[in-house]
Amino acid sequence: MPAKTARIVYLNGAFLPENEAHLSIFDRGFLFGDGIYEVTAVLDGKLIDSALHMARLERSVGEIGGRLPLTTDEIVAIEKRLVADNKLTEGVVYLQYTRGAEDRNFFYSDDLQPTLLLFTQVKTLEHVAAVDTGLKVKLMPDQRWARRDIKSVGLLPQVLAKRDAKAAGFDEAWMVEDGLITEGASSTAYIVTHDDRIITRGNGNATLPGCTRLAVLELAREQGLTIEERPFTVEEAKAAREACLTSASNFIVPITNMDGAPVGDGKPGPMFNRLRVLYMENARRTAI
Ligand code: PDD
Numbered sequence: 001m002p003a004k005t006a007r008i009v010y011l012n013g014a015f016l017p018e019n020e021a022h023l024s025i026f027d028r029g030f031l032f033g034d035g036i037y038e039v040t041a042v043l044d045g046k047l048i049d050s051a052l053h054m055a056r057l058e059r060s061v062g063e064i065g066g067r068l069p070l071t072t073d074e075i076v077a078i079e080k081r082l083v084a085d086n087k088l089t090e091g092v093v094y095l096q097y098t099r100g101a102e103d104r105n106f107f108y109s110d111d112l113q114p115t116l117l118l119f120t121q122v123k124t125l126e127h128v129a130a131v132d133t134g135l136k137v138k139l140m141p142d143q144r145w146a147r148r149d150i151k152s153v154g155l156l157p158q159v160l161a162k163r164d165a166k167a168a169g170f171d172e173a174w175m176v177e178d179g180l181i182t183e184g185a186s187s188t189a190y191i192v193t194h195d196d197r198i199i200t201r202g203n204g205n206a207t208l209p210g211c212t213r214l215a216v217l218e219l220a221r222e223q224g225l226t227i228e229e230r231p232f233t234v235e236e237a238k239a240a241r242e243a244c245l246t247s248a249s250n251f252i253v254p255i256t257n258m259d260g261a262p263v264g265d266g267k268p269g270p271m272f273n274r275l276r277v278l279y280m281e282n283a284r285r286t287a288i
Helices: 028-032 051-061 071-083 158-169 209-223 234-239 270-286
Strands: 009-010 014-017 035-043 091-097 117-122 136-143 172-177 180-185 188-192 197-199 227-229 242-247 251-258
Touching: 009 071, 014 071, 028 091, 035 051, 035 270, 051 071, 051 091, 051 209, 071 091, 071 117, 091 197, 136 158, 136 242, 158 172, 180 234, 188 234, 197 209, 209 227, 209 242, 209 251, 242 270, 251 270
Parallel strands: 136 172, 136 251, 197 227
Antiparallel strands: 009 014, 009 117, 035 091, 091 117, 172 180, 180 188, 188 197, 188 242, 242 251
């Protein structure tokens, strides 16, 4: 059997085979989770919602008092080169920024050289079974920190929530705080009422401002659909006619089961189908 070709990754200025890319054991991303990440979808070899991801990256890095070593135009050029070099047609580009490496100390030096790592990952995004069957979500307590608007690499609560959801036979966790759904462990949460209102939580510190969310809501608004950006309760979610989630790694998929009970008639609904068509068409049209 021919050996699997090593992926080309980007690390701190160099394009390298993945097995030659090495990071310091003192990297603050590793020791403290002191870093930021982004996940951008790739479809037909093109970046999806790229400008939205770059804007959120800049914001997240700014919120932790960091500085990107490159401009976002330079980062996009790296992403495109990785997609081309690895012949990626469908999947994601993962980016991680950390504050850099030095002896372990909560206080950090101001002159640290940040770490910037990017790699591609093959993943089927478009033709997935979940689009037809829907996903099952389990409601779980939201155990995350208070600045969920920052796309921090500290993801232990989400890892544990997904582990528990999976062990119980579910696909994703929807997190609950004070009787209100915040979002999915790695996705934005939506419900659709019996009178066709789309409800999703407004952006704030309680949730990550999803890039896919931004694109979907803009398209829905253009269509004159009714959107309520507000927190919604567990009771509202359970009484919804439809539910769905969005993320760069799923685009938009329906939720047909919540905590073991069907959502609506237990099948992907018409609002989901409409939003999916709108989103996929727009994603392709605006891909770079
Ligand atoms: N997660 N909320 C959370 C907590 C997320 O982790 C994500 C994305 C989203 C959706 O954001 P976007 O539409 O910009 O992908 C919402 C990525 C895909 C991940 O962690 O792999």
